Amino acid sequence: MALPVDAGAGMVLPPPDPITPRQAVDDVLLILMQIRHKLKTMIDWYIYPEIIPNEIQAYDPRLVILQQRLRSMATLSYPQLPYLIDNSDVIAAQYLTVIVSQLLNSVHGIQKIFMNHYDRDLEDSRPFATIWETLNYRIEQLNQIPNLNPNNPRRLRPEDLRANELGNFCRGALQISNNRDKGRLSFVDKKDLLDEERRKLKAFGGAFLNWECPECAYKVRYHVASSVTSNIHSTDEIREHDGVAVQYRSSFAAKCHLYLPLSEKAKASMSTSSTNTRRDSNILGAVVKYGCVFCFARGRQLERGDSAFTTARDLVEHIDHEHRNPLPPSMMLHRFLVAVEGKTHDEWKRWDLNFV
Known part of the structure; x- marks a missing residue:
């Protein structure tokens, strides 16, 4: 890969220093605070106590929104994300690059307004020069992250980073979360249906299917009524629980399931005497089936x-109480197809979890 050349000096510049997503988040937050401070200083110097024009007044709310997004991203554990999401460093860098680009646009717009209306000399003094150069350097660093993958340098898939074991997300859950669904489908025998499910079949027809994890004993049933909704990713069925303001689909439950060994494996694991075995025994006794991805x-x-919870209801109750306000970062909402009042970032995508 050719190194960038300084056209003015005719010399080859070194590549940008490596940076991790977390370092980038923290650094861009500091830069954003500097931008807000400089904007306030220029308003106080050139405008106050006069009325602030709307085109200037509109900038700080935009900066506050970007600040909130960065603070939300700062809540993520970037070393832990590769165990959940494919190319998590790359995805984080993409989101950060968008934010940095918006900050560059804001810096350019602010300086242009003040230069055109208040002080022509700002074109030469360039009050945002250092910030502008730093933001551009950060973009260069972010562009290097796909080559480095600092939190997953071996570029292993989430399901390959650790062995399937009790108390952790199952490989099958990670596969379905990352669009590598290998689950098996089977019909649910009518004699195994609940009364509510029998009534649903009578009213709407169709059948109940099981999505069975290819890696463990977990399975989840869902209703289908037509050929276009015949798999777990397209079924129209919505799950709800009284007193819980969250709707979800079976596909979300499958993405959150923990490794559940087959009975033979469970007996084998229980035959050894160790601290881990006692811990596994507790998990099995409580039938812990779901983990909170957020x-x-x-x-x-x-x-x-x-x-980690024993039922899907327990899981979504937790999500309703703990992750409604504030919502998880955008990259988590988008990855797990989360909607708010039925609206997702992409109107063409079906939601798997909906805060109502």
């Missing part, structure tokens, strides 16, 4: 009753 992304371990 807690895990923030660096929290999967602990029973805190971030």
Whole structure:
């Protein structure tokens, strides 16, 4: 890869120093605070106590929104994200590059307004020069992250980073989260249906299917009524629970399931005497089946009753209480197809989880 050349000096510049997503988030937050401070200083110097024009007044709210996005990204554990999301460093860098580009646009717009209307000499003094150059350098650093993958330099897939074991997200869950669904489908025998499910079949027809994890004993059933909704990713079925203001689909439950060994494997694991075996025994006894992907992304371990749960209802109750305000960062909302009042960032995509 050719190194950039300084056209003015005719010399080859070194590549930008490496940076991690977390370092970039923290650094851009500091730069954003400098921009807001400089904007206030220029308003006080050139305008106050006169009325601030709307075109200038509009900049700070935009900066506040970007600041909120950065603070949200700062809650993520970037060393832990590769265990959940493919190319997590690359995705984070993409989101950060958009924010930095918007900051560059703001800096350019602010300086242009003040230069055109208040002080022509600003074109020469360039009050935002250092900030402008720093932001451009950060973009160069962010562009290097796909080559470095600092938190996953071996570029392993999430399901290959650790062995399937009790208390962790199952390889099958990670596969379906990262668009590598290898689940098996099977019909649910009518004799195994609940009364509510029988009534649903009578009213709407169709059938109940099981999505069965290819890596463990987990399975989840869902209703289909037509050929176009015949898999877990396209079914129209929505799950709800009384008193919980969150809707979800079976596909979201599958993405959150923990490794559940087959009975033979469970017996084998219980035959050894160790601390891990006692821990596994507790998990099996409580039938912990689901982990909170949003807690895990923030660096929290999967602990029973805190971030790991025995039922899907327990999971979405937790999400309703813990992750509604504030919402998880955008890259998590987009990855796990989360909507707010039925609206997602891409109107053409179906949601898997909906805050109502």
